[in-house]
Amino acid sequence: MSEEKKTEELIEETTASSTEHDTDEYEKVCCICHRPESKTGKMIELMPNMCICPDCMQKSFDSMSKMDANTYQELMEMSKRFPNMQMINVSDLTNQVPQRQKVKKKSKAPALDLKSVPAPHKIKEKLDEYVIGQEYAKKVISVAVYNHYKRVATGTMDDIEIEKSNMLMIGPTGSGKTYLVKTLARLLDVPLAIADATSLTEAGYIGDDIESVVSKLLAAAGNDVQKAEQGIIFIDEIDKIAKKKNTNQRDVSGESVQQGMLKLLEGSEVEVPVGSNSKNAMVPLETVNTRNILFICGGAFPGLEDIIKERLTKQSSMGFQADLKDKYNDDPNLLEKVTIEDIRSFGMIPEFIGRLPIIFTLKGLDKDMLVKILKEPKNAILKQYQKLLALDEVKLEFEDGALEAIAEKALERKTGARALRAIIEEIMLDIMYEIPKDDNIGKVTITREYVEHKGGPKITLRGDMVIYG
CATH class of the missing domain: 1.10.8.60 (Helicase, Ruva Protein; domain 3)
Incomplete structure (x- = not known):
């Protein structure tokens, strides 16, 4: 056998194996309603990379059967008035159809093994190699992540359901909030998405929808829904969606975003686009349950120190026991005295704060x-x-x-x-x-x-x- 024939056979075998792998790993999507084959039933393949589900095919037949003689006569008259009109060449459409109009099949995710999740002291030891200081913050985040995966692993063991412990991280700019979470992402073999709250707006307005944070996690999990539903989402700059003060206009990027995120933080089923941040007609949708997704929110909260100082100096402002107005001006640990009332005064609504039960601060760097x-x-x-x-x-x-x-x-x-x-x-x-x-x-x-x-x-x-x- 010549070398050329051997090469051709090798190419054919490789192509066949890769095709089989693609069909095993991905499922077809209807080109009209964009639902996957697992939801619609067996697809009808019109041409390569273009499929239609039985429901959409039936609707097409129904609309064609309803065409009466008058409508047919009008079409014929139109063709006479426009003699140069040509029919669409269907074979040309194959170049315009997305080559990967498919979503990953829902495979049964293996049960999470607690032995594979490192203990809190092991997580902190790894964080110590990259993050200097912030001992309390590293301890809190290590315990919270470990408990989160214990909750996921034991979710259906008995009648006692462990609630989700979302976190709010407060610290001055440059203190290591984002770096701490990025380091955690490298250490843990779990999908983690880092989103920015500054671009989020209420649905229907220019900007990213609230569900876009979940679509980023789905992309980080390789479009595997089961894997994404056990992941972690870090929402940075969360202080930028605080409620605007003294405004008579609709707050589409502040309080409205907080209200839209309530169900997301608590746990609900959301439809997110696969491979895109926005929903449109050409993108298939997947349903993701956020019940087992751990949310970590972080922000610098500029001006929060002034709110804390005002509360502390208001307690005793007259008489011999009065606090001086400048007593807390140079206090490096002022943020540690933060309370839920201070965060509410900053502009975060009570329902939002209530869904972030773990609140901790990072120290400013000396x-x-x-x-x-x-x-x-x-x-x-x-x-x-x-x-x-x-x-x-x-x-x-x-x-x-x-x-x-x-x-x-x-x-x-x-x-x-x-x-x-x-x-x-x-x-x-x-x-x-x-x-x-x-x-x-x-x-x-x-x-x-x-x-x-x-x-x-x-x-x-x-x-x-x-x-x-």
Whole structure:
């Protein structure tokens, strides 16, 4: 047998196996009503990649049978008036039909094994490798995730039903809210979707519908409904949907979104589009039950400190025992004193807060924490730049004084850990530009003077000669 024939047979076998795999894994969708075959019954295949369900086919036959002689006569007269009118070539439509107008079949999900879910202390140990500080927040989120999967695994064991414990995470900007959840997503082998509340609007208005957060989770689960129904959704910037104050207009991106999310948080069946954020005629829909989906909401809640201060100073504002108005101005742990009443005053409706029973705060970052963030995590910023220069066979080091100076500059910007990256980028710009020019440079040491623009870095040539830039 020649090599060409062997190659052709191999291609045919590969194509056949991939086709069988596709048909096993996906089910057909009606091109008219967009319901999957599991709901409509056996599909009628009109042409490749175009199917129609029995109901839609019957409706088509019914409409054709109702066509009377007058209607037929009108069509014939129209064809005479427009002699150049041509019939549609059905074979041309195959190029316009989506190649994957199918959804994944609903396979019976295997029972969740509790032994495969890491214990809370194991989850926290992994988080410690990437997230500096925030001990209380890491402990809360580790226990909540572990309990969530215990709830999913034991949901039908007896009459005692464990309720869902959704979480609300409050912390200043740059304190690590989103980073904490992203790290958790990498550690756990569960589908996790991160959505942004800023783009959510009430149904019927421009923006993302509330159900779009569930469609993102479905996409993260590979369109597997059973897997998505055991996932986690993190809704960031939740403070941006707070109720607007002193407005006479319809609040389509504030209170209305909170009201629309109530059933989602509590647990309900929602129809979400497969592979899209919005429902339209060309996208199949799937029903997802949010009863076993864990929701984590996070936000910076700017101005919440002022509400807490007002409540605390109102308790005693006259007499010898009165609190000074500026007593809590420099309190770094002010957010820890937050109550549900403070969050309600901020603009979150009571029904929404009630569906988030676990409320915890993250601390603002101080100088020591910022220094640790620079050098200790597995993917620390300094380690990233050391790796970049190592590719040029140059060693990069930072003096302790330089790290402290960077942390002090970051505190002045008041944007938390996000400021560290911006400052390092500024410091390293000239070094990253000049290093590739000279092959004799073997080591660069960043000094405090260089960070404060009072001197240059310490450059060591390959022959151990030291030059101060």
